[in-house]
Amino acid sequence: MIQYEGSIWRPPSEARSLILQASIGCSHNSCIFCVSYKQKRYRIRGAEGIQGDLEGLSEQYKSTVRRVFLADGNALAIPTNEIVKILQLLHDELPNLERVGIYGYAKDVRDKTSKDLQVIKNAGLGIIYLGLETGDDELLRWAGKGIDSNENISACLKIRDAGIALSLTIILGLGGLEKSENHAKRTAEVLNRIDPEYIGALTLMTPPGTRIFDMVSTGEFVPMKPIEILIELKMLVENLSLTNCMFRTNHASNYLALGGNLPEDKMKILASLNKAIESGDESILRPSYARGL
Ligand code: SF4
Missing domain, CATH: 3.30.750.200 (Transcription Regulator spoIIAA)
Incomplete structure (x- = not known):
């Protein structure tokens, strides 16, 4: 059983994706127009939390998953080695996975090196959504x-x-x-x-x-x-x-x-x-x- 915490937001094009919370909330949480994560304090859930979610899914369901979207607000703020662990886990557990997406915020991208992003891409991240x-x-x-x-x-x-x-x-x-x-x-x-x-x-x-x-x-x-x-x-x-x-x-x-x-x-x-x-x-x-x- 997937453990969702609070309201879940995703881009329109991820409507059919399996949504998993790699982090909770948004590390910035200060934009004057954004209500999405007001009730949540930012924290990393990481590979361990996602593993728990995947354990509750049947093998038959897992084989139907083509796309995963990693929530919450800017899960790209998670340290690179943890994102890589999450991506490896997803690709190991979901045999027909084609694409993984994630929300990013420019400051978190700034804090990653070009090499970090390359490593994340090679581990299987397909798309970043940035506001x-x-x-x-x-x-x-x-x-x-x-x-x-x-x-x-x-x-x-x-x-x-x-x-x-x-x-x-x-x-x-x-x-x-x-x-x-x-x-x-x-x-x-x-x-x-x-x-x-x-x-x-x-x-x-x-x-x-x-x-x-x-x-x-x-x-x-x-x-x-x-x-x-x-x-x-x-x-x-x-x-x-x-x-x-x-x-x-x-x-x-x-x-x-x-x-x-x-x-x-x-x-x-x-x-x-x-x-x-x-x-x-x-x-x-x-x-x-x-x-x-
Ligand atoms: S960075 Fe994005 S998720 Fe965070 S408060 Fe601003 S609009 Fe909301």
Whole structure:
């Protein structure tokens, strides 16, 4: 029986993966928009905890597992030798395992050497999901992200150099209307420098328990309207210049689910955005009550 502790979060593309908690919580846990791990104190669960989870699974079930996602928040903060132990265990125990994914945070990548990442890749890590959020340094500071764009870029390039697939998330609406243009343009610049395999755009949510919820309650921060978010997304896509990237807005927080490969599908994505923006019809968008984290 798998021992899950608290709420479990995973990227949309890991919906069919076996989720295992390599760590509990997030070692940073200070972003003003993030509610995911507020109730948890960061600690490493490691190979021992995962071994306990695997012991409870039948051999028949184990043979069906193709993908594993290692939670929680930034399990990549775990020391390299422990991550390697976890990966070896997974590949030993799950005969048909094809890919292991993990959440990472730029500071934790910074604390690993290129050799560490290479060793982790060779032990069988397939993809790292990293929350870039924005390319605007002022916004990163304001959001309590604890890193700047240069640190995000060098962490991401280190991952790419190690040959590990990289999936980045950015947050539409993070700066409100006033900072929207800067946010879109700076974020596109940073994404262009990194040129990742995957980008997922989320839309800012302001759930209770976050600092941003308090700011909305007092009027200090005004969330953007759905059409304003689409205009920001359009500005972002217009400024993207990537070589081979799967771009998606399929997260449940978004008003409009779009997707395609960039650069080939850029015009198609922009055409869909233009259509939605020009219609001004919010009824074709996902209603606010149906958006979720
Ligand atoms: S957004 Fe990521 S780094 Fe920030 S608190 Fe949440 S899990 Fe941690």
